[in-house]
Amino acid sequence: MIDANIAxxxxxxxxAFLLVIxxxxxxxxxxxxxxxxxxxxxxxxxxxxxxxVPFNTTNSFTLAVIPLFIFMGAFATHAGLTTDLYRAxxxxxxxxxxxxxxxxxxxxxxxxxxxxxxxxNSAVFTxxxxxxxxxxxxxxKLSAGCIAASGTLAALIPPSIIMVVYAIVTEQSxxxxxxxxLVPAAxxxxxxxxxxYLRAVRNPALAPLQKAVVSQREKWQSLSAVWGISFxFLLVIxxxxxxxxxxxxxxxxxxxxxxxxxLGKRRLNRSTLLEIIREASITTTTIFIIIIGGMIFSRxxxxxxxxxxxxxxxxxxxxxxxxYLLAFIALYLVLGMVxxxxxxxxxxxPVMFPxxxxxxxxxxxxxxxxxxxxxxxxxxxxxxxxxxVVRSASPVPLSLxxxxxxxxxxxxxxxxxLLVLILFPDLVTFIPDMME
Numbered sequence: 001m002i003d004a005n006i007a008x009x010x011x012x013x014x015x016a017f018l019l020v021i022x023x024x025x026x027x028x029x030x031x032x033x034x035x036x037x038x039x040x041x042x043x044x045x046x047x048x049x050x051x052x053v054p055f056n057t058t059n060s061f062t063l064a065v066i067p068l069f070i071f072m073g074a075f076a077t078h079a080g081l082t083t084d085l086y087r088a089x090x091x092x093x094x095x096x097x098x099x100x101x102x103x104x105x106x107x108x109x110x111x112x113x114x115x116x117x118x119x120x121n122s123a124v125f126t127x128x129x130x131x132x133x134x135x136x137x138x139x140x141k142l143s144a145g146c147i148a149a150s151g152t153l154a155a156l157i158p159p160s161i162i163m164v165v166y167a168i169v170t171e172q173s174x175x176x177x178x179x180x181x182l183v184p185a186a187x188x189x190x191x192x193x194x195x196x197y198l199r200a201v202r203n204p205a206l207a208p209l210q211k212a213v214v215s216q217r218e219k220w221q222s223l224s225a226v227w228g229i230s231f232x233f234l235l236v237i238x239x240x241x242x243x244x245x246x247x248x249x250x251x252x253x254x255x256x257x258x259x260x261x262x263l264g265k266r267r268l269n270r271s272t273l274l275e276i277i278r279e280a281s282i283t284t285t286t287i288f289i290i291i292i293g294g295m296i297f298s299r300x301x302x303x304x305x306x307x308x309x310x311x312x313x314x315x316x317x318x319x320x321x322x323x324y325l326l327a328f329i330a331l332y333l334v335l336g337m338v339x340x341x342x343x344x345x346x347x348x349x350p351v352m353f354p355x356x357x358x359x360x361x362x363x364x365x366x367x368x369x370x371x372x373x374x375x376x377x378x379x380x381x382x383x384x385x386x387x388x389v390v391r392s393a394s395p396v397p398l399s400l401x402x403x404x405x406x407x408x409x410x411x412x413x414x415x416x417x418l419l420v421l422i423l424f425p426d427l428v429t430f431i432p433d434m435m436e
Contacts, residue, residue, distance in 0.1 A: 002039050011036040011300065025343040026286075030293035036300035049299055054292050061248055063168065063291070067284040068251030069159045072232070073120060074276040075258035076111070079267050081229050085110050086128050088226050098200030098207040100138060104129045105150040105192050109185070110229055112154030118378055122151030122386045126393040134396045137208040142199070144398055145406025148386040149414075150192060152375040155341065156185040158237055159251065161287065162374055165342050166367045169294075169349045173364075174247040175240045176432035180364050182237075183427050184372065187420065191413045199409065232257050287342060294346030301350055321359040325422070328352055329373060336377020340385065344377075345370065365428045369421065376414045379407045 011032045018028035038046040057063070089103035089110075096102060108125050112118075125147050133143040155162045158178035167174040200207040235257060236250045245253065262268040331352070335344045349370075357363050378386040387403045421428055 007036050007039045008301075010039065011297075024289065025340065026289035026291070026293035028293065029290070029297040029343075029346065033293070033296035033298070033300040036297075037303060040300075041303060045303075049296055053295050053299065057292050057295050058288055060168075063288075065159075065164055065174065065248045065251040066161060066287060067280060068248065068255045069161060069164070070280045070283050071255040071276070072159070072251065072258045074280045075255065075262045075268075076229060076232070077120065077124060078272055078276055079258065079262035079265050081111065081226070081261070083128060084226050085229065086125070090132075095210055096197065096200075097204065097209065098142075098196040099210065100129070100133050100136060101142060101146040101196045101200075101207060102193050104133070104143075104146055105189065105196065108147070108150035109153045109157060109189050110226070110233075112151075112157040118152050118154045118375075118386055119389055121154045122148055122389040123393045125151065126390045127395060130390075130394050130396050136210060139206040139406075140396065140398060141402050141406030142196075142206050143406070144390050144394065144403040145408070145410055146192075146196065148379050148384070148390045148403060148407045149410030151386050151389070152378045152414075153185060153188060155371050155375045155378070156181045156188065156368075158182070158240075159247075159254065160371065162341050162345070162371050163367065164247070165287075165291070165345055166349070166370055168291075169345055170353050170363060170367065172367060173432075176364050177367050178237070178240060178247065179431045180368050180428050181371065182431060184368055184417065184421055187427070188414070188417050191417055192410060195409060195413050232261075290342050290346055294343070297347070298350045321361065324356055324359055325361065325369075328356060329369075329418075332370065332373035333377060333380070336374065336380065341371075341374030341377065344374065362425065362429055364432050365421075365425045368428045369418070372414070372418050372421065376411060376418070379411055379414075 014035065015028055015032045018031065019025065023031075034046045034050060037049060085107040086103065089107040090100060093099040093103040093106065104125055107129075108121050111124070112121055126144075129147055130143055134140060154160065158181055160178065160181060163177045163181060164174055166172070167177045196207075232254055236254045239245045239250050239253065240247055259268075331348060332344060335348070353363070353366070356366055378384055381387075381404055384404070384407070387400065387407060391398050391400055391403050
């Protein structure tokens with residue numbers, strides 16, 4: 001057996017090495033956690049964790065919400081709701097300066113209420129919106145940046161998988177987390193739309209005005225096609241807010257509702273159903289591997305006392321609360337350049353959460369800040385995941401440089417919204433507080 005501090009240093013070094021060589025983050029966390037427990041306590045303790053943690057972690061009623069929301073998004077995608085949303089948003093916003101980009105932002109935001117996945121949102125709307133915007137003369141950098149940035153809104157709009165992970169890791173209310181995201185999401189959407197509009201007015205060449213006229217009848221008819229996703233969102237969020245059902249039941253209701261919509265639109269057959277099950281299973285398994293690995297790694301940190309000692313050492317410095325918050329922001333932005341958001345939360349929250357709540361920050365507010373930072377990390381270089389998704393999924397030739405340049409104004413908007421949420425925390429907490 002060796003000293004816990006030495007074991008901690010070995011674990012950090014090994015984790016960094018495994019990530020550099022491309023090991024899946026969940027596997028890396030699990031292996032490092034098992035090695036750390038072996039070094040500090042013994043191989044029997046490590047084997048005991050390997051035997052119990054995977055089952056105890058996944059055999060959770062709370063965690064069942066993750067695959068249910070994933071199924072909800074998969075059914076909504078295959079039901080063609082994205083196309084309906086985009087058509088309706090285009091009919092209403094298409095003739096405004098930057099109207100097509102605004103329509104993309106609104107449609108992507110609405111679909112985020114069903115998918116909960118930033119990657120799915122970006123991939124789907126790249127295929128739908130990018131060819132249309134290019135055909136109508138929109139600047140490709142603006143188009144790509146708009147799609148990549150609006151795709152990140154799925155992280156903040158309920159039901160968000162990242163929010164669920166945060167709530168589970170920190171033992172907070174999933175319902176409160178989801179409700180807390182409503183106002184920040186609305187602010188971000190409004191800021192994106194205003195930014196697009198002002199850029200289009202200032203430089204009309206970026207987004208030429210459309211000449212096609214859409215009648216009022218066509219506008220209202222297009223809205224009839226989006227009732228399904230509107231109903232799902234109101235049912236899930238309304239049910240949670242009123243206490244009619246828990247988030248897990250809400251996920252089940254949402255998934256079944258999306259299934260019925262897909263069935264009613266006759267867009268569901270045997271092969272499609274099998275494809276949905278396959279996609280949802282792969283996504284769920286990937287997330288659960290990260291959670292299981294993170295739990296094993298957290299057990300190592302807990303058993304060795306490293307979490308407590310690090311937290312106590314940081315709190316003993318008696319620095320102003322904003323210094324700890326700035327360190328948290330910097331840590332997320334740096335890690336977000338190379339690691340996905342779920343993994344960042346699993347890795348950092350066991351240490352940083354007790355420190356930040358210890359200096360007085362509200363845990364629900366802190367969760368929204370963490371989600372917002374994850375959102376920003378998805379579109380910042382060098383490994384902005386949504387940027388790579390847009391570039392890979394685009395039917396129109398794009399370079400990474402084009403997408404990163406196009407997304408830069410949206411990154412600045414995101415930082416502005418982050419600052420507003422820090423200065424005015426009640427914007428985040430007032431709706432969850434109403435639940436009490």
